[in-house]
Amino acid sequence: MYAHTNLVAKDWIKLAQFYMDVFQCKLKLPERDLSGKWLDDVTALHDAHIKGAHLVLPGYDGTGPTLELFQYEEGETNNLKSPNKEGFSHIAFAVDKVEECAELIVEHGGGLVGEIVNADIEGVGRIHFAYAYDPEGNIIEIQKWQLR
Numbered sequence: 317m318y319a320h321t322n323l324v325a326k327d328w329i330k331l332a333q334f335y336m337d338v339f340q341c342k343l344k345l346p347e348r349d350l351s352g353k354w355l356d357d358v359t360a361l362h363d364a365h366i367k368g369a370h371l372v373l374p375g376y377d378g379t380g381p382t383l384e385l386f387q388y389e390e391g392e393t394n395n396l397k398s399p400n401k402e403g404f405s406h407i408a409f410a411v412d413k414v415e416e417c418a419e420l421i422v423e424h425g426g427g428l429v430g431e432i433v434n435a436d437i438e439g440v441g442r443i444h445f446a447y448a449y450d451p452e453g454n455i456i457e458i459q460k461w462q463l464r
Contacts, residue, residue, distance in 0.1 A: 320382040328368040328387035341371035365389035406455035425451035
């Protein structure tokens with residue numbers, strides 16, 4: 317069973333507020349303030365210290381998969397992501413109105429990667445979607461499908 321996706325944040329509180337404001341994610345308590353030998357062992361870091369929380373994703377109750385937002389006391393900056401870089405590229409949210417969601421993303425400190433697009437995907441249906449950045453540069457896909 318899928319458990320969670322982790323995003324390491326510059327400011328986990330501000331990033332959590334973005335996902336709560338734009339996508340109606342809900343904070344799942346308790347907040348985390350983690351350190352100790354066990355954390356050093358699993359991360360292979362010395363004196364690791366993490367603060368953060370899990371967010372319940374829209375469409376799930378508190379037992380479903382979450383978005384885990386952690387902030388390391390001594391984090392490392394990651395260069396701006398792009399859709400074609402190897403590794404995890406983006407997370408996707410199904411939304412009712414792509415344009416309105418894109419406006420919310422911009423209003424809350426994010427931005428669009430490219431344009432909002434309509435496309436026919438053979439054998440699947442028509443998709444109305446866009447790639448966007450959250451305030452820390454992580455890529456989000458917002459989408460609305462018309463399935464066949």
